[in-house]
Amino acid sequence: MNTHAPHREDGPDGHLVVLGSGPQAEWEYAMQRLSAGGPLLLIDEIPPTWQDPHLAGARIANLLDPVQVLEETRKLAGTRPIAGVLNFHPAHARAATLLRQELALPKASTQQLESSPQRHLTTQLLTRAGVDNSGALHADSYDQALEAAHQVGFPLVCKPASPHTRYAARRVTGLPELAEAFAAATAATWTGTGTVIEPLLEGIEATAYTADASSGPRVVAVSHATFDPQAEPALLPVEVVVDADDVCAMAIEDTARRALAALGHRSGPAQIRMRITSTGPRVISVTPHLTDPLIAMLIEQVTGIDLVSQAGQHARGQVALADESRLGATAVRFLQQPGANRPLPPSAAAQPHVTPYAILRQYAAECRVGPLSRSGHLLVSGIDYPQCIARLRTAAEALQSARHTRDRGR
Incomplete structure (x- = not known):
């Protein structure tokens, strides 16, 4: 057609x-x-x-x-x-x-293409390069999942290698739960991509978004997610904060660069998910391209760095470098929260069963931490997905306007 x-x-x-x-x-x-x-x-x-x-x-x-x-x-x-x-x-x-x-x-490089759809190949490349990672193992059948579970040990996380639904990861504390978790993960993954078995690591999860710069791939924004341990069997993100002002910022940037180098990724936007543990960042997955147009839009609104256009130019074989002075700024992200213990927006008062996505907070003062800086921190609440998108756009535009006003006053 x-x-x-x-x-x-x-x-x-x-x-x-x-x-x-x-x-x-x-x-x-x-x-x-x-x-x-x-x-x-x-x-x-x-x-x-x-x-x-x-x-x-x-x-x-x-x-x-x-x-x-x-x-x-x-x-x-x-x-x-x-x-x-x-x-x-x-x-x-x-x-x-x-x-x-x-x-x-x-x-792109052969290593990069091979590792993108199959997370266990990413693990092999990262381990070979000495980059700390989650040690994820791939399983296409329950027998393989069982073998992987014995290697990883309990508790563990069973999740789709390439999920088509949110909240598809399952926490597994013993063998009796593994079959159900594997079936749920298999049902939520795209055909042919399989299931991942990996250790249940302590610490918060973060995603580093990178852009091309003259000095090589650089971190544009860092999103942080925490998980509700009581929300079994699913691991539900209870809060996601994009904030580059973090004590681990320099370690995150170093880990992101080393992970991309291990995969042979030299140019084009990328996303590196990692767990911030007591011993430092451990890479969970590396995606050598953008996966979320919404987060890219919000990153541009707040930082001025257009990752989507950069991705398009890179796909055409062209070079597009980000403004180095804007690297490391803050961006925005959201995910739905479980439970009803957080404040609801006024418009949701008549619907107590509806949970907010997040709460709006904003920090006016800019703070530099190593190579990264924070100029704002945005979270929004809403009764549904479209409302959150609209509120994120409004909040991001307000922050961007405030930054421009401040810059003109200097």
Whole structure:
């Protein structure tokens, strides 16, 4: 099936193929940024609707079938030159890899491509390079999960290697719980990506978002998540804070750089999840591309660093460096909280069963810590997902405006 929006002739030579999309509230920002850099071709599982104004063409394909994606892309390539391919979801990495190979598009390193969809390969590369990591083991069957559990020991975490739902990780304290946890993780993972068994590490979880700079990959923002130990069997994030002002900031940046080097990742935005333990950061996973257009939008609103455009230019084989003076600033993130023990927004007073995503706090004073700095800390509450998105945008815009006013007053 082929659908076409008005063809764009401006921008760099060749079209950028984008694999997959999502709800307009989350993805429109990304499509706007990518289309501003050159014409786009969308390969998705449903026909485009709101995406049409940003596209030069589109085709329908099963994104988990790399051969079908290649066939549909070749149909577009017959009349339009292809400059690169960009995917957000890790489950689409294999299709993106095949397109790069068959259409001679800009490529990433072999190690990077192999490690992205299979977390145990990431573990092997990190261990070989001497980077502390979670020691995750991969399992495609219950027998493999059982063997991995004996190697890891209890308690452990059983989770999808590439989840298609939130809150899919399970805490397992003994063998009687393993079968149920493995079944739940398998049901929540994309076909062919398997399940991960890893130790249950103490400490908070953090994700470092990196951008290209003249000195190499640099941390743009750090998100922190804590987990409710009473929320069994699922591990539910109870709070997520993006805040680069942390005593572990320098260690996080060093770990992120070493992890990317271990995978051969030299350029393009990346995300490094890690657990901040008493002995320092331990890497959980490395994703050598963006996975969340919403967090990228919020990072740009607060820091001025446009990760989506950088990802698009990198996919086209171009170089895009971030402004070094903006690196290390604060960004924003949210996840739903369990329980009803936190304050609800006024609009949710009549719905006591609805839990907020987070609480809004803001720090006006800028504080430098090593190579990183904090200029704000944003959390918002809301009764549903769209409301939180709207409030995050408003809060981020207010913070950005305050920063500009302060800068003009200096």
